[in-house]
Structure formats: C-alpha cells, structure tokens
Amino acid sequence: MFTADEAERLGKQGERVILVRRETTPDDYHGMIAAQGILTSAGGTNSHAAVVARGEGIPAVCGADAIKLSPADGTFSANGISVKEGDVITIDGFTGNVYVGELPLEESVLEKARAGEAQAREEKIWKAFEALMAHADEVRRLRVRANADTPDQAKNARERGAEGIGLCRTEHMFLGEERVGAVRQMIFADTEGEETKAYDALAPLQREDFVGIFRAMDGLPVTVRLLDPPLHEFLPNQVDLAVEVALAESRGEDVEERKAVLQKVDELHEANPMLGLRGVRLGIVKPGLYAMQVRAIFEAAGQLRREGGDPQVEVMIPLVATAPELRQMRDELEPVAAEALGGTELSHLEWGTMVELPRAAVTAGEIAQTAEFFSFGTNDLTQTAFGFSRDDIGKFVGMYEERKLVPANPFVTIDVDGVGRLMRIASEEGRAANPELHVGICGEHGGDPSSVVFCHEIGLDYVSCSPFRVETARLAAGQAAVGAAESASK
Numbered sequence: 001m002f003t004a005d006e007a008e009r010l011g012k013q014g015e016r017v018i019l020v021r022r023e024t025t026p027d028d029y030h031g032m033i034a035a036q037g038i039l040t041s042a043g044g045t046n047s048h049a050a051v052v053a054r055g056e057g058i059p060a061v062c063g064a065d066a067i068k069l070s071p072a073d074g075t076f077s078a079n080g081i082s083v084k085e086g087d088v089i090t091i092d093g094f095t096g097n098v099y100v101g102e103l104p105l106e107e108s109v110l111e112k113a114r115a116g117e118a119q120a121r122e123e124k125i126w127k128a129f130e131a132l133m134a135h136a137d138e139v140r141r142l143r144v145r146a147n148a149d150t151p152d153q154a155k156n157a158r159e160r161g162a163e164g165i166g167l168c169r170t171e172h173m174f175l176g177e178e179r180v181g182a183v184r185q186m187i188f189a190d191t192e193g194e195e196t197k198a199y200d201a202l203a204p205l206q207r208e209d210f211v212g213i214f215r216a217m218d219g220l221p222v223t224v225r226l227l228d229p230p231l232h233e234f235l236p237n238q239v240d241l242a243v244e245v246a247l248a249e250s251r252g253e254d255v256e257e258r259k260a261v262l263q264k265v266d267e268l269h270e271a272n273p274m275l276g277l278r279g280v281r282l283g284i285v286k287p288g289l290y291a292m293q294v295r296a297i298f299e300a301a302g303q304l305r306r307e308g309g310d311p312q313v314e315v316m317i318p319l320v321a322t323a324p325e326l327r328q329m330r331d332e333l334e335p336v337a338a339e340a341l342g343g344t345e346l347s348h349l350e351w352g353t354m355v356e357l358p359r360a361a362v363t364a365g366e367i368a369q370t371a372e373f374f375s376f377g378t379n380d381l382t383q384t385a386f387g388f389s390r391d392d393i394g395k396f397v398g399m400y401e402e403r404k405l406v407p408a409n410p411f412v413t414i415d416v417d418g419v420g421r422l423m424r425i426a427s428e429e430g431r432a433a434n435p436e437l438h439v440g441i442c443g444e445h446g447g448d449p450s451s452v453v454f455c456h457e458i459g460l461d462y463v464s465c466s467p468f469r470v471e472t473a474r475l476a477a478g479q480a481a482v483g484a485a486e487s488a489s490k
C-alpha cells in the first residue's frame, strides 16, 4: 500500500500490509504501526522510517533508491519490474532485498520461545540463550537502556533486560486525531491566550503518557527528551495541501480554512528543516511548549511518587550547541518542575542534554558545567559531522562503502576517527569539568555491536537502543568487557 491511511484500513481488517513510501514522516505513524513491513525509496538507516520501524520491531528496507514510485498510477518499478499497489511483495530487513511475490517466512526461534510457543528444540536454544545473556550481564560494565516512547515499548524493553530508558522521544505525543487539533491550535495561535489554551488541552494528555511510561519503568531512570522536530511536521504536507486547495478551488468549493493552513505551512517552511527551528531552538522561541511538557512530566512523576512508586526522571534538552542555551532553558524550566512537584521529592532527578552537534562536542567542558548528563545523539552527530543528510544518504552510501571512501556506513557503525573522536573529546572534557557527569549514547549506534564495543572503550556509562536490540547490546557489552580484559592480560 502506498498511503498510511490505506495501510491502516487494511491492517485493521487483518490484512498483512507492506507500506511503500518515498519516505515517512510522523504523519504516517498510524499506517506504519498497522503494517508488517515498511519499504522506502529514500532515506537510510537513521531516517524516520528506520527509527520508527526499529522501535516497533517492524522489518523495514529504507532508502532502496532503485525503486521509482508513481503513487498517482499506483505502481512502483525497479530494475524493469513494475509492481502495482495490492501486489504481494516480500522484504528482507537484514539484506535490504525486495522480492516480488510471497517468500516462505520463518519465525525467530527466540521470539517463539519468548512468547511461550517453544517446542523441545526451541526450549533448549532458549535455555542456552539465557545462560549466555546471564554471563554477558555478569561481565559487562556498560549499562543498557532502551529508546522507548510508549508504555508498551517500555514494557517490552524491560522484559528484554533494559535498565532504564535512555531516550523517550515525545513527538508521538503530538500526533493522533485528538491531539493534532490542539497542536494546530498552538501553531496557529496569534495571542498568548490562544497558545495557553492549546497547551492546557495538551497537558493532561501528556501527563497520562508520562504516567504510563514511568509506571512501566518504575525504579529505573527514564530520560525524557523535550520536543525536537520542527513544527511544520505537525501540519499537512505542503505540496499535497497546495494541490488539494487548487483542486478544491477549481471545483468551486469553500477553501478558506484550508488556505489558512496552507499559509501557515508556507510560513513555517524551511529550506533545511534538519538545521532549522527544532530542538532547543523551538524551546527558546516557544517557551510555553517546553514548560507545558515539563509540567506534565513532573505532575506525572509527583503523582506516582505519592502513590508509593519510584519514578526516576532525567530531562533532556535536545540539539544544544551552546552552554547558554542549556543554562537559559534550565533557568526557565526548573522552577516549573519544582512547582509541579509541589514539594514531593524524587529519588533521582537529572537535567542534561543530547550531544548531537559538533559544536556541543568541542565545547563540552563548558556545557558540562550546566549538565548532569550527556547522551550522544549519534544520528545527528554523524549527519552534522559529515554533512551527510540522514534522510538522503541512501542514494550514495552504497557507493561510498564499495569504493572504501568510508570503512562502513557511518549511520550504522560509529565512524571512530571522526564522530568517535568528537565523542571522546566531549566525554573527556565533559567529565573533566564535571566529574559527576553521566555519559551515554542514544543514537541508533547504541544497538550496533561494534559501536557498543567503542562505547565501552571510551568509558561511557550506558548505551541506549531500540527495545528489540537490547539483548544484542547486552551481549556486545559483555564481549567488549571480556575482550578488554583479555587484551589487558596479554
């Protein structure tokens, strides 16, 4: 299926769907989670489609640039083969291959065992797996957390051995029919009063989200990242809307409302949204937004604490480039947190940032004076260190690998010499300035075994990865510790 709405419709009828898009945006989320597989022609391993699919455990092939999509005719073609919407295809998320027709599929032995569906042979494999994981846990030094945005993802991560949440992205909390109205009200607000009204509508919904997540991770740390993506992502696509307005106008329909939305979409349009009004910049320009999120976080945490729970909160300010950005945000937000807690004390509370810009990495000593934790956002750090767009890398990364211009896809495995060097500098200078600083990683590399080994080598405290990769990370962390011990004894 070529649209998220169709994928959702058929998925709800029990059909098995592969959603095929050029790329995905948060607007496609409902169709993505209804699909068994996701295929995109643009993007790569760190694009929106890949990150969401990995978090949800949905097989995906992202950035298959041989595929030419013609959604208007309901077809895509690749290598001279044309596939119609509704035809059956099979995808292999490990190799990136796409097959016409239905291939025989085999379920993972471990997943079957986990679901309690194991036969004798699988039971034996499961026991061996558990013994191996117990050994890895015994020897590893790195802690392993998960990137989880919903209570279900948090529960799944915990069952796989996650020791907390290293990244809870709050953007999905701005989606869904009920919320989009309030989000648009906030974007369209002309007066402070209108904006406050929109925040008031969102706050209770956010609070409920946080209650669910803190409850699922009770007793373990949860890093909540304040909103990062640019606001236009919560409005309809500019081109689609312009076409819709033009068509509706030619049919003589009343288009006033849609025109107003289009005007706002045009106003918010950015030439380089990845480098635009997002992350902490959004927090600075729209102060009520982060204040609303922080209030919701701490009202939720306070409530659970008073009920006898142990919510452990870490607030992450994203995309910080300068120490004053973080300082000003903390100055504005800490009083909001204190007021929301109303005197209730939490057992663990930290404020920190995602280090995902080269400037932040090389001025880490200064930023660390204002931060209790750093978490390396190696998706954006790789994007900004190389100047490679994470949403377009699929077009040429294969050639770069073939020609040995890079040792591996840097969005999969940390580029030790460049991005890794920035991480090393930031972690050393950050800790020198603030010896109490906790340092982790929450970019997609946190679940890549050789990147996990690198994180061990530079002395990070934890890695955070998608729930489905938690066991891979635990094993790699154990292997890193054993490898380090072996080389030390040689």
Ligand code: PEP
Pocket (backbone or CB within 6 Å): 051, 167, 169, 228, 356, 376, 377, 378, 379, 380, 381, 442, 443, 444
């Ligand atoms: C990152 O940039 O590495 C990160 C974890 O944040 P996001 O992928 O949401 O930009």
Ligand code: MG
Pocket (backbone or CB within 6 Å): 356, 377, 379, 380
């Ligand atoms: Mg980022």
